[in-house]
Amino acid sequence: MSENETPDWGSGDDNSRREVDLRDREYAIYRCVDCNNVVLTMQDCDGGMTCHGETMERVTESRLDIRPPDVRQVLLDAFGLPKPGLDICLCVIGDGPLSPGELADRLDYEEGTVRMYLNELVEFGLLEKTQLNRETGGYVNVYHSIDLEEMREETLVGFYTWAGEAASLIEEANLTKADYQNEDYDEGLDTVFWERFSDNKTDE
Amino acid sequence: MTMSPDGILEVVSDIYKSTDRPVSTHTIAEAAETTPDRVTPVLNTLCRSEFVEWTESGVRPTVTGRQFLELDIELENVVVDVVDE
Known part of the structure; x- marks a missing residue:
């Protein structure tokens, strides 16, 4: 697919979640076979990506459906x-x-x-x-x-920074759930979860 | 040849610098290898942005126009806001 073509998201409403075939996107996601590292790249990296010297595995499917971004x-x-x-x-x-x-x-x-x-x-x-x-x-x-060219790079770096912040929030959400299982809380997970994130907002 | 607003502004500035006189649309058109009819609308646009000024005998570059040329940016990619003091 060329850069100017709209990705084919298949059928469905604009807001509906859908599966993405990661094999034919202009970006690529790689996961480390050794650690939990997952990376996104916009370029076709000749020879693939490496993490601590090991070749990373290209992710070809996501089990979670997503909403197409607007x-x-x-x-x-x-x-x-x-x-x-x-x-x-x-x-x-x-x-x-x-x-x-x-x-x-x-x-x-x-x-x-x-x-x-x-x-x-x-x-x-x-x-x-x-x-x-x-x-x-x-x-x-x-x-x-x-x-x-500077605009292209700056907007991409800016967006990756935002995506990194969003990914950190998702990581924290997953860690909160793991913590909850390991600790003895009186409140339910939902209360602990939202309290953790409301604390984060107050810290800002 | 030089029909971009930048090219026309540069032509006006260069000729004015060498003659110290306002430049006629005919002279500008000749230097830009085009016709006065095609040059006039570009000059009007430059005049609205206060980069050149019409006089009885042609146009002259303003201080604003000369300062703009030093910026090395293209006029096609700018918004110009004239602010009164």
Whole structure:
């Protein structure tokens, strides 16, 4: 399958869980035959992956069905970037020079919304802002996209960081269940489980 | 040849630097190997962004336009927000 093709998730509603055939995805998951390490890679690693010197085994099926990710939800969950932010980011590439007003007309957003997201995208790191002088006083803000290759890598690293944090939560959830079996708790597992995660939230 | 807004801005800036006079659309079109009709809309876009200014005898690059050229980024990939003091 080429990079631009939509993965074939089979039949069913968009939100329904379904099985994924890991053999024909553009990514690959490998597990260590020796320890519990499981890794995700977006490239076809010639010769496979290794963990402490041992060749890792490619995972070809997942016993758990999953819901197909929606790009809008992924960007919102991982980066807090809602659709207007993404729309604006996409319009900054290749359609300029545009004013915030022209961008707002094109996307059917309020000009104030466009300005807000332009600054948010600068803070987030997908756009850069440069202030130029104006002959008649005041200044001109130039918003420009970061290098596309840099954007590709940064968004992937950012997403992996988010996925790593999510994976840590899943690991902790599994450890909580294991702890519960080994310890003598008065409360039920559900109470212990949610108390553990509510503690985590308070720590933040 | 040089019909991108960046190319036109560069042409205006180079000719202005060597002549110290506003540059006519005819001269710009000649340097960019195109026609004045095709150059004018690009110049209007550059003017809205305050990178060039129309005068009676043509256009001249502004301080803003010259500063932009030093950034080494493409005008197609920018949003320009003119802010009054």
